[in-house]
Amino acid sequence: MFAIKVENLTKKFDENTAVDNISFEIESGEVFGLLGPNGAGKTTTLSMLSTILKPTSGTATVNGTNILADPDGVRKSIGIVFQDQSLDEELTAYENMDFHGRLYRIPKEVRQPKIKELLELVGLEDRKNDIVKTFSGGMRRRLEIARGLLHKPKVLFLDEPTLGLDPQTRNHLWEYIKKLNSDKGITIILTTHYMDEADKLCDRVAIIDKGKIIAMDTSQKLKDRIGGDVITIKSNDSDKLTSKLSAPWIKRVEKHDGFVTVHLENAEKHVIDIVNIANKEKLEIGAISIHKPTLEDVFLHFTGRTIREEEASTKESMRMHRRMWRR
Ligand SMILES: Nc1ncnc2c1ncn2[C@@H]1O[C@H](COP(=O)(O)OP(=O)(O)OP(=O)(O)O)[C@@H](O)[C@H]1O
Ligand SMILES: [Mg+2]
Structure with a gap:
């Protein structure tokens, strides 16, 4: 039942x-x-x-x-x-x-x-x-x-x-x-x-x-629905980096709050290619990470946005505040 x-x-x-x-x-x-x-x-x-x-x-x-x-x-x-x-x-x-x-x-x-x-x-x-x-x-x-x-x-x-x-x-x-x-x-x-x-x-x-x-x-x-690997890159110009990231090994590119997310197979092998593309375009890379898809990637995939951590922290401090008020 x-x-x-x-x-x-x-x-x-x-x-x-x-x-x-x-x-x-x-x-x-x-x-x-x-x-x-x-x-x-x-x-x-x-x-x-x-x-x-x-x-x-x-x-x-x-x-x-x-x-x-x-x-x-x-x-x-x-x-x-x-x-x-x-x-x-x-x-x-x-x-x-x-x-x-x-x-x-x-x-x-x-x-x-x-x-x-x-x-x-x-x-x-x-x-x-x-x-x-x-x-x-x-x-x-x-x-x-x-x-x-x-x-x-x-x-x-x-x-x-x-x-x-x-x-x-x-x-x-x-x-x-x-x-x-x-x-x-x-x-x-x-x-x-x-x-x-x-x-x-x-x-x-x-x-x-x-x-x-x-x-x-x-x-x-x-997560399996997203499949493959994910590389997330923080760059000074995520618009430009997004537009330059096209290659047969790239399945999909998504841009969100200053980050670029690339979906692909064999991320370890291709991370250097991404760095090379950025260098060629004189783009700075602030951070780069490789991971398997998370629920955050699933959310991003369906909505084009992330469940932002800062939202969570604002709410937590509001809650704390209310609790203090009550005392
Ligand atoms: N009593 C209410 N009167 C008017 N609007 C409301 C009321 N309760 C919720 N809403 C609105 O309905 C929407 C959904 O609110 P809800 O509280 O269900 O979200 P939530 O997913 O629980 O969010 P959170 O993670 O912040 O708790 C929001 O736009 C909120 O402003
Ligand atoms: Mg709620």
């Missing part, structure tokens, strides 16, 4: 189409990723599937329940961890969990052992009586995930689960998420703009841009 089936889902905010007629299915037990840049429509998609936002048109079923016909039914069978932190800073980890459990009317005798089990699962059992204010970003995230699981959802929605966390903490969190999926069989749909996250964590990835799904498959198959 499908855990989630999305049919022509669309959300418009006035003139702005945030989610544009998307359809996809997620199998029970899958970890499914929505990968895309800022404003792509990831959060809006999750909000519609979790019945927080009403679609403009289209529909979806979650665990066999239709989001329009029975939103309460959907909510009972899902856990949600949203992009913005929603823990109570002044309460302890246990109290945050307990409060959530009461909201869902989970009886005390079920609630207490379940909270213990989940805090153990995310490695926070020994901090359960500490107030959240004293927690690191990664610990807060883990607590939010544990809380989202309290009412035993079949599907867990994670909106940018590792945004703003350092690489080590992100790795740690990935392990927890994987464990949830493999040990508890929970279907997971997550959003991210981190390529490595989509790569490591997701069985399948839908790349979303401007409200549309532009490609969907396993990460490996998406």
Whole structure:
């Protein structure tokens, strides 16, 4: 059975189409990723599937329940961890969990052992009586995930689960998420703009841009579609370099924010040819690298743009800022 089936889902905010007629299915037990840049429509998609936002048109079923016909039914069978932190800073980890459990009317005798089990699962059992204010970003995230699981959802929605966390903490969190999926069989749909996250964590990835799904498959198959090798060059005149790069061994050339990307086979052999072309045209090369296609190359291939890292860092600092304000 499908855990989630999305049919022509669309959300418009006035003139702005945030989610544009998307359809996809997620199998029970899958970890499914929505990968895309800022404003792509990831959060809006999750909000519609979790019945927080009403679609403009289209529909979806979650665990066999239709989001329009029975939103309460959907909510009972899902856990949600949203992009913005929603823990109570002044309460302890246990109290945050307990409060959530009461909201869902989970009886005390079920609630207490379940909270213990989940805090153990995310490695926070020994901090359960500490107030959240004293927690690191990664610990807060883990607590939010544990809380989202309290009412035993079949599907867990994670909106940018590792945004703003350092690489080590992100790795740690990935392990927890994987464990949830493999040990508890929970279907997971997550959003991210981190390529490595989509790569490591997701069985399948839908790349979303401007409200549309532009490609969907396993990460490996998406990369295989690009094929061959990639050489990325930073030059002082990327327009001119692009125009001069034509040879039988070049499959495709793409230009994007000061970089030129060349798709080809046997990159090691041809990198010298590219340097020679640049020299002949008196073009400076600031940097040059050879790699196998990444999801970034897949995104570039379909959109002509990159999922920019600076976008991510702006957002992270905004998030940090908001968090500081809240204190
Ligand atoms: N409540 C709202 N009212 C008006 N416009 C909205 C609202 N929520 C989202 N949008 C717009 O819809 C588009 C998609 O936003 P969404 O938050 O889904 O993007 P996202 O992919 O989650 O981006 P990010 O990576 O920044 O979280 C954006 O253009 C955004 O400005
Ligand atoms: Mg978002």
